[in-house]
Amino acid sequence: MRAFAYTPADSPEAAVRLAAEPQARYIAGGTDLLNLMKDGVQQHDRLIDINNLPLREITVSEDRVRLGALARMSDVAGHPGVRRRLPLLSQALLAGASPQVRNMASIGGNLLQRTRCWYFRDSTMPCNKREPGSGCSALEGLNRWHAVLGGSDRCIAVHPSDLAVALTALDATVTTLSAQGPRSIPVREFYLSPGDTPDRETVLRPGELITGLDVPATDRSAESRYLKVRDRATFEFAVVSVAAVVAVRHGVVRQASLAFGGVAPRPWRSPEAEQALIGRPLHAATVAAAGRALVRGAIPREHNGFKIPLVQRALADVLDGFGGRR
């Protein structure tokens, strides 16, 4: 790790001003950033400590939940209002990391955690995301954990956040502050596909600060579930995951919002899979059709083809519990 300057910020505006410096970076929990810096994956001249900013509140109102960006994963996961109104969010958070990490890691930082792709995380291996133009080692390498959907010939790394998958299904909005002022970004538009620029992962501008999240909590009739499939019982990233918010009335799907983790470089939505469900009875045939729609266009690599059947099975397993089935 290289030496860096450290400056605590005492207001969001001051933080944004400090971040005008190139190679400055915000630090909240530091659970990912410090590892990346120690491993030489990222180098920053200055860390701006935002932990003292008044962005930690969790507010549950009639139709929405507002999360301050500095609320810790454990704060949100254990919040009674969140558990009552948005159990999906709580489930997804508890499926991530370990209690120790959840006590440190902030909600805003969670959205910006970097991929677990090992070629990215070793600063001496070729990786287009870390070092544009150096090549992608995963395409022909060890890619069991890599994307089958939404990748490009430059990058097939997957986004690691469980929270982001749940927020995508819940259609949340990210609020930010930059030198240009505050703005709101739907989480579904927050992440970029890798295309030719896998080093660009989000629409955030340089120095833009995540201040919070707005999560709608309108449909009280919908059922939701987060299923995470992984290689050990806990403290491990998803091989595939499914976040589903589904409203079933009289056996017919009225509403379906699905998001998938572990299969794509960004939290993956499949409007086609949702459409395959909406207006149809929640039968095995419907579920199978949704699964097929989900993986249409999927590109398997040497070691990750199993994700294509696995994500369909995971989706079926989640839907199996809805609408009084099972």
Added chain:
Amino acid sequence: MSAGVVGKAIARVDGRAKVTGAARYAADAEVRGVAHGVLVMSTVARGRIVALDTRAAQAAPGVVDVYTHLTMPRLTVPAPTTGYFKRFVPMQDENIQHAGQPVAIVVARTLEEAQQAAVLVIVRYESQTPQVVLADGLGDAYVPAPGSDGTNDYVRGDTGAGLAAAGVIVDATYTTPLQHHNPLEPSVTVAAWSGDRLTVHESTQGISNTQNALMQALGVPRENVRVITPFVGGGFGAKGPVWPHTLLTAAVARLAGTPVKLVLTRAHTYTSHGHRAETHQTLRIGAARDGRLTAIEHVVTQPVSRSDELVFNSSEPTRMLYACPHVRSTQRAVRLDLPTASFVRSPEAATSHALESTLDELSHALQLDPVELRLRNWSAVNQETGAPHGSNFLRECYERGAAEFGWARRDPRPGSMRDRDGLIGWGMATAAHTAGGRPGAGAAVTISVEGTALIRSGTQDLGTGTYTVMQQIGAQVLGLPLHAVRFDLGDTNFPPAFASAASATVPGVGSGVVRAATTARGRVVALAVADPRSPLYGVEPARISTADGYLHVTGQPSRRVSYRSVLRRHGQPIEVTSDPAPAALGYSTGAVFVEVHVDPAIGRIRVRRVVGVFDPGRVLNRQTARSQAIGGAIWAIGFTLMEHTLIDPHLGRVVTPNLSGYLVPVNADVPDIEVGFIDRPDPSSPALGARGFGETPMTGVTAAIGNAVHHAIGKRIRDLPITQDKVIAALS
């Protein structure tokens, strides 16, 4: 001997020091003026260094110096008998034999400065495409010349004839992946020179090995090298051999003129201290219709590095365990551009897995219960040597384990047992591992004028409880209360001991302590019966018993005298030193039963129950022995379901060099583990009837899990780890 000290469940005597941080591990050694070393590792797997630029690193703040093959002194490659297994010392020339080979060491005043400067070292390579995939090299496999463990092509009888006589033959190919030890404490060397005398604080399983290897590498006399290791934060074989970082750190400390501390980073441990080689195993087992084995052919193929041919997967259980007249057990090697492999707890885990899994296949082919199959092939003797075991209660292990598990309720049909959420599988296997049979250890006993005893041996405590059980043995033999005995270890100034490896500590060090303590006790008894002021005056020494700090006439507990008063009258301590003596080779066995649950929708496997009943001879300490068994079972869960070190096939580099990439079980993966012991002394053991046990309990559990998965889903997954993608593929 008094009853009670040995055999109890006694908490580790060093436990409090460990949990309060008072225990000083190698990296905690306070050495005045110590500088910090950081290794720079090769990023190519095969090739040579063509340019090195250390100027920026040397100019960085706090840097003492940067050492490369251009500036290092010439070091002698220590002989393999020192435990230095690698056949070259890095940083002696420009050649690169594997990725993650040291190419430079940065020494700086602080660790942070050394880390920062290490990044600034520029190395350019001329590299060739490495070959690292075992499957691609199977055609080039060869049988290496006999090694320290003997022939690599063991033959008993005529397997062709045995197979011809078989009523049923099972053929199977199993693979196990490359795996690492992952001790909590990475390897550490703190080297300090005083003139031409070297003191090394080392995290090692073998201080004598380290001393010998340093002596040879550096060309200094043995008495000039002292190695100190009071505590080890786990070794599992990683710290049994001596590895380059130890030699390099000592060499640069001398050059730098300052003590140097080097702690391997977690990433560096994946190329710096050996690993369990990947295996490709073919088995052919023939049996008569009644289940009696007629032949076993077991071929294990594994990678070796370009410069050594260390193979540690000779199948001991295939040769030794079951009654079978015709056996061939062959180890083959394939040269690849990988670091040197070595042993990992337990060296027989990979071969035992394949053997015990194939036996399960045989039991299905014969429609014979797997416990019954093993009972029918039970052997009273070591099948390789023909010698009877000192004791062998394996049949009792099967019986008790099956009863405690409820094995009789098992429906043998695969897929027949389920619950609401999925499939249940019950599997079993035999646990077996040799123990001891190594050079053993000496021990020095000092009985003070206060009547307390200090026992010292140059052994190590890996966290297994050596401090505790040796204190128990000493107290038991001397007849002193536990608190009146102290055991000290981890210093080459103490009587020498073999490495803490090969389940050899209890038989080797334990018997050394027994010998020295027995002699010391005899001296005290002799003093007591020769002293006219003693109540024991004139009594035949053989009629004296010792217990709880007293000597008394056997059968007359009131006619007694305390150790303290005997020693006080003597006026000086009694000192006895025993020389190392080889401990006999023991065989510790057990029976393991496992229940798994499989969610067929997503292929998820959970181990729900493990029951193991073991025969380690006499159990010295039920608590530490039980912990060994639990630890073995937990590791076996990792071994079977998740552990593997992945090497990129093109780059030849480890891509999982941390505990985020290399998964080991977390608490949520570990179910209730029930451990039982037969606990009957092995009369052939010179360590109070106890045999070594550390390696046995990791065997058996792996195959029992695999066999349980087969019982649950009706498909055999022969390539480890058994991950859910393989389950789904098997079910699809």
